[in-house]
Amino acid sequence: MAISDAEQAELMENVSHLRAFAQSLAGDASRADDLVQETILKAWTSFDKFERGTNMRAWLFTILRNTYFSEFRKRRREVEDVDGQFAAQVVQPPQQQGMLARVDFEQAFKTLPPDQREALTLVGASGLSYEEAAKICDVAVGTVKSRVGRARERLNELLGNSEDAAT
Amino acid sequence: MADNPEGKKDENEPPAGADPITRQLRDAYQSVANEPLPDELSSLLERLKGGNG
Numbered sequence: 033m034a035i036s037d038a039e040q041a042e043l044m045e046n047v048s049h050l051r052a053f054a055q056s057l058a059g060d061a062s063r064a065d066d067l068v069q070e071t072i073l074k075a076w077t078s079f080d081k082f083e084r085g086t087n088m089r090a091w092l093f094t095i096l097r098n099t100y101f102s103e104f105r106k107r108r109r110e111v112e113d114v115d116g117q118f119a120a121q122v123v124q125p126p127q128q129q130g131m132l133a134r135v136d137f138e139q140a141f142k143t144l145p146p147d148q149r150e151a152l153t154l155v156g157a158s159g160l161s162y163e164e165a166a167k168i169c170d171v172a173v174g175t176v177k178s179r180v181g182r183a184r185e186r187l188n189e190l191l192g193n194s195e196d197a198a199t
Numbered sequence: 200m201a202d203n204p205e206g207k208k209d210e211n212e213p214p215a216g217a218d219p220i221t222r223q224l225r226d227a228y229q230s231v232a233n234e235p236l237p238d239e240l241s242s243l244l245e246r247l248k249g250g251n252g
Contacts, residue, residue: 044244048232055231065237072240076247137223156221157228184220193219 035079039088043075046089049158053093056153057100059142071096090164097150097168104146140190144183151179 035043050071054064074095075082082091141149147169154165155176166173187193217225236244 040248044248047236047240047244051234051236052228052231056228061231065240069240069243072243072247138227141224141227152224153228156224187220191219191223 094168148179148183151176152183
């Protein structure tokens, strides 16, 4: 199915957002760009599945997210025999909170669990609503709000922001 | 945030003003979004656009 010029332009305009979202999930620029490439190819070849009139960014983010977590689950299964070390490395918060009080935002952000990173990115930076984020993550709106709340709370702890400064 | 048109305060929702977390999050997001595309990705987009026309 051919993509109209307008749709093509809209997809291209979203590439920068895809990169930012991918990096927030993957935490690595190279891997993020691989994810973006894969997402664009999937979107391009299955554009007939895009429901016209809906939010293309949300659709693209859904493809990217599914691609990322599919790979994430596969990699986690592959290393499960090693005492789940890969999963622990990905989701375990840092042990030495004091040392992290001064780390910069991006380092602190990377310590968040993937579900919190994506929720915070979707509603806090990418311009999507809680409802759109919930649809992308295939969870309830309340779950997204809860993840965002926990992520913000954790970041405030790590960055040493006081509650007054954060609210 | 687009889901709070009435400005109703939600316990988990960032305020309309840019608190430290929101500000840093948006800065980090934009810094990535504003980076030039890598050659490989640019090439892919050109190929797709060329193939579609």
